Amino acid sequence: MTVALVTGGGSGIGQATARLLAARGAQVVVADVDESAAQATAAEIGPAAAAVAVDVADAASVAAMVAFTVERFGGLDWACNIAGIAPQPKPFVEHSYDEWHRTIDVNLSGVFFCMQHELRRMLEQARGGAIVNMSSGAGVVPAPGQPQYTAAKHGVLGLTKQAAQEYAAAGIRVNAVLPGQTETGPMRAYLDAMPDGGEKMLRRLPMKRMATPLEIAQAVVWLCSDDASYVNGDSLVVDGGLITR
Numbered sequence: 001m002t003v004a005l006v007t008g009g010g011s012g013i014g015q016a017t018a019r020l021l022a023a024r025g026a027q028v029v030v031a032d033v034d035e036s037a038a039q040a041t042a043a044e045i046g047p048a049a050a051a052v053a054v055d056v057a058d059a060a061s062v063a064a065m066v067a068f069t070v071e072r073f074g075g076l077d078w079a080c081n082i083a084g085i086a087p088q089p090k091p092f093v094e095h096s097y098d099e100w101h102r103t104i105d106v107n108l109s110g111v112f113f114c115m116q117h118e119l120r121r122m123l124e125q126a127r128g129g130a131i132v133n134m135s136s137g138a139g140v141v142p143a144p145g146q147p148q149y150t151a152a153k154h155g156v157l158g159l160t161k162q163a164a165q166e167y168a169a170a171g172i173r174v175n176a177v178l179p180g181q182t183e184t185g186p187m188r189a190y191l192d193a194m195p196d197g198g199e200k201m202l203r204r205l206p207m208k209r210m211a212t213p214l215e216i217a218q219a220v221v222w223l224c225s226d227d228a229s230y231v232n233g234d235s236l237v238v239d240g241g242l243i244t245r
């Protein structure tokens with residue numbers, strides 16, 4: 001049976017991914033810094049899922065998460081590195097160093113730590129594997145008012161390409177998904193902070209609506225699956241056509 005690990009599995013896109021992986025027959029570890037959210041997601045999925053607390057910005061915590069996965073389900077085949085945070089938007093010159101460091105720690109170093117430990121395990125097993133990292137449209141165009149988020153999401157694409165080349169011969173594929181605006185808690189808060197509640201931004205979207213978390217999860221699960229067996233080092237944009245404009 002396929003064993004999958006999802007960071008940020010307690011809510012939003014990560015939660016939708018954990019549910020979909022289980023629906024497609026995988027055993028799933030739901031990992032999140034919010035332990036009760038991870039537990040709730042795992043409980044809803046049932047015996048095919050287990051929850052673990054992790055802070056992806058802490059390498060020791062990440063090592064423990066991968067060890068838990070192996071202990072609980074006997075290995076690791078697919079890893080979805082989805083956990084992330086979004087800073088409050090403001091002008092470039094007003095961001096504090098603390099905000100810079102926290103976003104880079106979680107969104108970029110967190111992905112690096114996860115990939116290192118996941119890859120080590122996959123190499124040890126010698127049965128291939130797939131890793132999907134969560135970037136963003138901000139991985140290719142700037143997110144207004146969020147320079148550290150933009151930098152981190154560009155960096156995730158670099159890490160993805162680097163590992164994709166290095167481990168392809170070991171049968172491990174590494175890809176990234178770049179969602180556009182997706183209907184989750186942080187996106188809702190981002191829109192609510194705008195004077196017009198984000199109405200202008202929503203009107204600009206080609207499909208006149210945001211993505212659902214499930215629509216992003218479907219791309220993540222496809223990239224994990226054998227249906228994407230020759231897709232490696234890719235950056236799959238799932239934004240309803242926004243950045244083609």
Ligand SMILES: NC(=O)c1ccc[n+]([C@@H]2O[C@H](COP(=O)([O-])OP(=O)(O)OC[C@H]3O[C@@H](n4cnc5c(N)ncnc54)[C@H](O)[C@@H]3O)[C@@H](O)[C@H]2O)c1
Binds near residue numbers: 007014055110
């Ligand atoms: N929602 C969007 O519009 C959108 C667009 C592009 C990219 N993304 C990316 O998708 C990912 C998921 O975002 P979402 O909108 O579902 O947000 P969300 O807040 O609903 O989910 C993120 C999850 O990550 C967890 N998390 C945060 N910090 C963590 C840490 N240090 N260690 C472990 N878990 C941690 C949170 O507790 C939460 O459960 C993020 O990487 C985000 O940058 C989201």
